[in-house]
C-alpha cells in the first residue's frame with residue numbers, strides 16, 4: 001500500500017529512498033515494482049544494515065510495516081538514529097516493548113504516528129460525528145461484536161500471526177483496530193480489562209470432525225487438499241505467489257500453514273469487558289470462524305441508541321458472494337431515540353481499501369499541509385498504546401483469570417488528544433410519557 005501510494009498517487013510529494021526486510025526476495029520484488037511504476041528502484045538493506053540505510057538515505061520518515069512484534073525494534077532504532085517514524089498498527093504487541101517505545105520518545109524527542117486507517121473510513125468518521133453532536137446523549141455503555149469469516153478469519157491461522165509471540169494474537173493484531181475505534185469514538189481512555197479467550201475451532205479435533213485424517217504441515221504439500229474446504233493454493237494467486245511462494249527459499253516462511261495444526265498459540269473466540277475513565281463500559285467479542293464478516297456496534301446513550309452495522313466483502317480465497325444473504329458490503333447506521341421512531345442515517349460513502357479509510361489516511365500522510373481535522377484522526381504513541389494495551393491486558397487476563405489495570409502495564413501513560421465530546425453533565429430533556 002505505501003509503495004504504491006509513494007510511487008503513484010503521491011509521487012510529486014514522496015519518494016521511496018530505501019527498503020529493509022529480512023527477506024531478500026521480497027526486497028527485489030519491491031525494486032521491480034518501482035521499475036514498473038517508473039520510479040528509481042530503492043537500494044535494499046538487510047536488517048543488520050538498518051542504521052546504514054538511514055545514514056545513506058536520510059529519510060524524512062521511516063515507515064515500519066514488518067511483522068507486528070518487530071515494530072518496536074525498528075521504531076526505537078530509527079528514533080535513536082534521529083528519525084521520525086510512521087508505524088503500522090498495532091504499535092506493538094507486548095507491554096515491555098510499549099515501554100521501550102515511550103522511553104525512546106522521551107530520550108530522543110522524535111515523533112511517532114500510528115496509522116489507524118479504520119478511523120478514516122467515511123462511515124466510521126460519521127459515527128464519530130453523530131456521537132460528537134450529542135444526538136444520543138451521554139453514552140453509558142457499548143456493545144461491540146466483530147465477526148471474521150472462515151476465509152479471512154482462517155487466514156490468521158495460516159500465517160505468522162498464528163503465534164502470539166509474532167502478532168500478539170487477534171486481541172492485539174486485529175482488535176487493536178477495534179479498540180482504537182472505541183477509544184476514539186468515545187474520546188475516553190481504558191482503565192480496566194477483563195477477558196476470556198479460547199481456541200476451539202481451528203484445532204486438530206475439528207479437522208477430524210470434518211472428516212480429515214489429521215492436521216498437516218501446509219496446503220502446498222497437503223495430502224488431503226481435495227477434501228479440505230480451507231485449502232489455499234498459493235501458486236494460483238499471482239500476488240501470493242510472487243510475495244511468498246517464490247521467496248520461501250530466503251527465509252523458509254510458509255504463508256499457507258495448515259489451519260488445523262495443534263501448535264497455534266492464538267485464540268479464535270474472545271470476549272472482553274473494558275471499563276473507561278469516564279465510567280463507560282464496553283462489551284466486545286471477536287470470533288474468527290463466522291459465517292459472515294463485519295461487525296455490529298451499539299452505543300447506549302441517555303437520549304437513545306446508535307446502532308451501526310457493517311457487512312464486509314469476502315476476503316482471500318472467497319467466492320465474491322456475501323455469506324448469510326446480506327447485500328455485499330452493506331453499512332447501516334441508525335439512531336433509535338428513547339421514545340419514537342428509529343431514524344436511519346444516510347451513510348457517508350468512501351472508496352478503496354478498509355472501507356475507504358486508506359485513501360483518506362494516505363492524503364493526510366502524504367499531501368503537504370493537510371487540512372485541519374475536527375475529528376483528530378491522526379494518532380500518536382498515546383493512542384497506539386491505549387488500543388494495543390487493551391489487547392495486551394486481555395492476553396494477560398486469559399492466563400491469570402484476573403482483571404488487569406491498564407496503567408499498571410506501562411509507566412507514564414498519557415491520554416491521547418480527543419476531539420471535544422458533549423459534556424456529560426447538566427440537564428437533559430425528560431422523555432415523553434409512553435401512554
Ligand SMILES: NC(=O)c1ccc[n+]([C@@H]2O[C@H](COP(=O)([O-])OP(=O)(O)OC[C@H]3O[C@@H](n4cnc5c(N)ncnc54)[C@H](O)[C@@H]3O)[C@@H](O)[C@H]2O)c1
Nearest residue numbers: 020021022023026047065066067068070088089090117354
Ligand atoms: N492497517 C491495516 O489495515 C493493515 C493491514 C495489513 C497489515 N497491516 C500491518 O502491516 C504489518 C505487516 O503485515 P503484512 O500482512 O504485510 O505481513 P507480511 O508477512 O506480508 O509482511 C511482513 C514483512 O516483514 C518482513 N519481516 C518480518 N520480520 C522482520 C524483521 N525482523 N526485520 C525485517 N523484516 C521483517 C517479512 O519478511 C515480510 O516481508 C503488520 O504489522 C500488520 O499488522 C496493517
